[in-house]
Amino acid sequence: MLFRDELPPRTGPWASRFDSEESLVQAEDALRAAALATHDLSPVLPFEAVYGPFMNCAGKATAFAIDPREPYGPDGEVNYVRADFLTLGLLYGVYRPAEGTGPAGPVDEGDLWNTTVYPYPGGVLDPTTVPLAELGLDVPGVDRRFVHFCAAALGVEAVDDLGELRDTFDAAWPDYREVIRAGLLHVVRNRPLSVDRWYQLTYVRFPDQQDLTAYLAQVYAYLFDGFDAMPPAPQ
Structure with missing residues (x-):
């Protein structure tokens, strides 16, 4: 099984951090409750x-x-821009069921292990509001949680941690597992998301539709069919 420290460093378009312990704790408390x-x-x-x-x-x-x-500026130095979190900032949480969680799924804070929590500026697609129909995901069995799964768990900041989820994914809420199952099957069979749309949602760039579809099929096999190797996303 691959883990983050065995993979090359991955960088998205933004380097982000919380400005204080207090703002991190507020975010984690709210995301865990959600x-x-x-x-x-x-x-x-x-x-x-x-x-x-x-x-x-x-x-x-x-x-x-x-x-x-x-x-680059005239002197060759890199030009940086600062994100505007006042206009649209997003908070992402990626969790996994704790070992020993019952078959009904996590019921309290102790049943959830934190993989990562991070702030990120809003982009072209807002995973909290984009209509499912706009993504081709307005189909039976799929809801907003699948968009969040793609944007957060398969997004640039957490995609290399998918191996941490697999060990206890069977202990996730049954309804959640069914949403992820239905969503992955839909995007593999029907290919509603172009590589450009996928990048706007996740900031992970695939070279073409075939590679994206193959990757998502491997994610399905990894989470639901016992596929041994964690599928690595392209750098």
Whole structure:
């Protein structure tokens, strides 16, 4: 089984961090509560839902990226831009059932292990609000939780930690497992998500549709069919 420390370092378009222990704890508390309330191992919340409206989101997190319009200045130094978390900031949580969790799934905080929690600026697609129909996911058995799974668990900051989820995935809520099963089968069989859409959702770039479909088929096999090797996403 592959783990993050066995893979090359992965970088997304943004380097982000919480600005204080307090803002991290607030985010983790809210995401964990959302996970338990909605049976979602990969909850995503807007900043405002956790910290309050507009200026309340200031000073909670920082993110930098290389300016895509002008990556380098006249002197050859890298130009960086700072994210605007006041306009749209998102909080991602990736959890897994704790060992010993019962067949009904996690029922309290002790039944959830944290894999990662991180802030990220909003992009072209907001996984908390984008209509399922816009992604081709408005089909029976699939709901918002599958979008969160793709954006968070298979997103650039956590995709290399998929191996941590598999060991106890059988202890996830049965309804959650069925949503993920239905979603993966749908995207493999019907290919509703283009590689560009996938990148907008996850910030993981695939070279073509065939590679994306093959990867998602391997994720399905890894989580549901006992496939031994964790499928690595492209760097």
